[in-house]
Amino acid sequence: QGILNYTASYLSVWVGGKLTMSLKKRLYEKLVCFNPAYFDKSTSGEIIFRYNNDADLACAGLLSNLKNFITRIFSSIALIGVLFYNSWQLSIVAIIILFVAVAPLTRVKHLIKSLVTKNAVSITALNTTYNETFSGNKTICSYNLEEYQKRKFFDLLESVFELTVAMTRRTAWLSPFMHFVISIGLGLAVALGSWLIVNGTITSGNFVSFITALLMLYTPLKNISGNVVAVQHSFMAIERIFDLLDAPLPICNKCDARDLPDIRESIVFDDVVFEYVPGRPVLKNIHLEVHVGETLALVGNSGGGKSTLVSLLPRFYDISGGSIKIDGTDIRDVTLQSLRRNIAVVFQDNFLFTGTIRENILLGNPNATEADIARALECAYLTDFVNSLPQGIDTEIGERGVLLSGGQKQRVAIARAFLKQAPVVVLDEATSALDNKSEEIVQQAIDNLMKDKTVFVIAHRLSTIKNANRIAVINEGQLAELGTHEELMALENGQYRRLYEMQFKTQPTADTADEPEEESFPPEESPSAPGIRQETSPPEAEPAGEKNMLSGLEQKAGNFI
Template sequence: MDLKLYKRLIRNLANYKGQVFLVLLTSVIVGVLSTTPVPLVKESLDKIFVEKDYFMLKMIPLILIGLYCVKGGLRYFLSCAIYKIGWELVAKIRLDLFMHIHKLPYGFFEKDTTGILMSRVVNDVDAMLLTLTKQVKDALQSAVMFAGLLFWVFYLKWDWALISIFVIPFALIPVITVARKLRHLGRRGQEILADINSTMLESFSGIKIVRAFGLEKLEEKKLDRHNQEFLQVMKKNVKYTELTSPLMEVLGVVAGSVVLWYGGSQVLSGEVTQGTFFAFILGMFMMYDPMRILFKTYTDVQKAIAASERVYSVLDQEPERLRDGKIQISGFKDRIEYKNVSFKYPTRDAMVLKNINLTIHKSDVLAIVGMSGAGKTTLVDLLFKFFIVTEGEILIDGQNINDCNSHSLRDHIALVTQETFLFNDTILANIRLGSPHATHEDILDAAKAAHVDSFIQHLDDGYDTMIGERGVKLSGGQRQRIAIARAILRNSPILVLDEATSALDSESEKLVQDALHRLMEHRTTFVIAHRLSTIKNADRIIVMEHGEIVGSGSHDELLAQCPQYQRCYEMQVMG
């Protein structure tokens, strides 16, 4: 599993081959330069202090200054290059993940909250790539430096070198154990961060309800619970992460003490020069620093791997287009048919729709009524291919919509829902979403048809007014009229109105009903409504109950024949 993840992460660098080569080359040079104090110390002691070489006394300090100036410049270049690659990868993967999520089947969004998905796109991508690129930089420098110092200590005194590296196996076992724990903690930490994001997003989005019901304390407790969970995970994370450094220091001192005793006795007996001894001691203790960084890097990388698992678990989801049909719909000519359609949501066991048979001819207005939970919205959701039918088929002009391209299908349908969704942009931009290439005049005509212009004139910036997140600066009726204007601009042959006038006051409803009647002319329209007064003039009304059609006909026919419709009518008209 780890190897596959590493390969996938490395594949992201394919477009940076030239830069990666420079980074590798620079890392090698920096690593080599970091080892130069070892031979310089040997030469200083043997040549300057023993042999009284004044030329070397002048040269070695200059060489040392020059080497470290070069090393400093290269380290700066290396850091800039590696972080540039890292941030570019963050931007790319974040965009790829965002686009991929938009391509996933509609049912995917039932599994995770918006806050959790935002955490994947923001926190997990950051943790995956920024942590990884930093660790790659540290690992490259430390590995080359370790290899160079290892060469020098073996070159100076191979038997002492064997003693100095004897401690490495004793460090590996705890480091591997710590790495496993950090992988688990990293994964858990990212999950809790997602919960924190989700809690805050929900709380801020529902601020009116929070204030109205005095839920501030409850929301604080909810966030505090997640915060405390995150705090405990981070405390454990620090405890394990910081374990490697003191462990290596202790082991290094143990090995160094043995070499100091054994090597010192050889110096005193004249077998080894003082320069060799001090150069070896310096090289040995310098060697433990990159070794410590390598072990720490290995443990830190586990956090990036944990975040990678979460990111790739989304990227590996099969996009809708892979299961999509290829047929392009060029126009709507005759009829829409539901044939023996049954449906259950992927996350549930019970059937929501049961054996639906229904034919809607072009330009017909079909009204769908029923109590909440009867399956009315699900019936039209299937027409959009938000979900695939469990049994049966839906046909447009005799063509199964499963064989049709989803974008082509949805281009022929306009939607106005009960829960109006507007974006944090201008009124003009929100209407333009119905048809991105529409002219300014077309947008104004749609706005007038939906009676948007009647309240625009009271706004200081007119159509350029920013309406806030989800249109928070507008009233419910104003938001609904903008949504209707968007549907008018779309000019699709099929229209779906899901409680489209539910948020309007009596005056606004009269204006919008007039606009909708003009909009529905020569269009095939599905009207989902609770208020029966709004659908009396429909060509046909169907009554749904528990996912089944229990009545079909005109208003008068249903009043005479359908008990469920009679009950709805009596509840509304007679109180």
């Protein structure tokens, strides 16, 4: 028996772990296939709860109770056979009482479903609050939001507590009710059995055997309500999981989609219409043709639709009307993998993954050689910076690249785009968050990246796009103007000319006020990464600070890990 118990426990853990792992794999495969619109509508807490916690709940709740249910089902069948063997009259009464006792269990799901849903929402909000506290710690400190965050978090905890208590109120009566009904059943069995003995219908031995079997049948059922509630929690988690797995992907490959060949001629936006919310167009009948090797700059007021327009090219979102064609082929007719393989995107706030500089750069091309990596570092003006680090390119940069400054992060992202060697490059305000010195370095790296590429560049600093082949002014979702810098400046009362003149009237004042982005936290005082966040000056004059590169870097990296 000991060996069997050990084997059963081991197999239960092994099977449970395998099921949970398999389920999480399926869920993660689904998660990474969703387009950005899905994440726009979801919170980080919801993602963690539905793709991780639900998988644990679904498997753990079932497996922990599976052994009990299987044991009780087979033992109950055997014991009911014993009951009928000793007295069919008493057996009928016992089974009627049994059905009355377990009948409320069929209502468990109805009783707890609404509370479980509300509880899931509250736990999701808790997860989101943890994430916001981690990501927004500087904002919390700078605005003295500690008390506000604590009140918000405590209110959520109170909500979870109240829902848990409410769930107990709705289900805790089941066990006492079953005790009461079963006690009545035992009393009736004793009374009827005594009468049957007096009449000679059954013997006293039959009666003792019947009562023993009845006690063995009823006793485990008195406490089964807790198991049923746990199983219902698991079933509802499984329902939510299947809802996710069965959800269609809004953006996916057509059945007859083919790979995109090399881009040879042009990219055409043909009367493109796009809506985030149905009935409220963000882009209205945009028509643009960009030839291979051309640089098109997109400018205009904030919220005009520039970033949305370039997000349609790699199909982060799908257009609502019109078409986008590459060499005459609609991008919806080619595979997503081949389309995105031909496009490199550098965002304003590039995401760096936990790991080393090397690992983040190799995301652009996992098969790149050391020579390819060295060239990418050189073109992104990262070579001197990387060589100044104690561990060089294998230096850990922390979660989201927290150990790097803004300019350093941008250059790592540019090096990643270099390795990808995509023929189309999208630069979405890649320098707008940088000071003048950092921007100068990053802009030179971007100039290298743009060579011999078809480029879409979005910039609010118009000085960075004067040399573009053409400039498109996008305002309120419409193409307002299109032409070279000189052509647009020649338009009297033109929108580009007005933007340019407004910006450069204030430029001298802004320039004199510009300070290096890290001066608010000098290297020796930086709370997060002294030294590693020290930004470089232009590449031909690397400062000594980067060469010393934070003598305590190794200790900092060790603390971070």
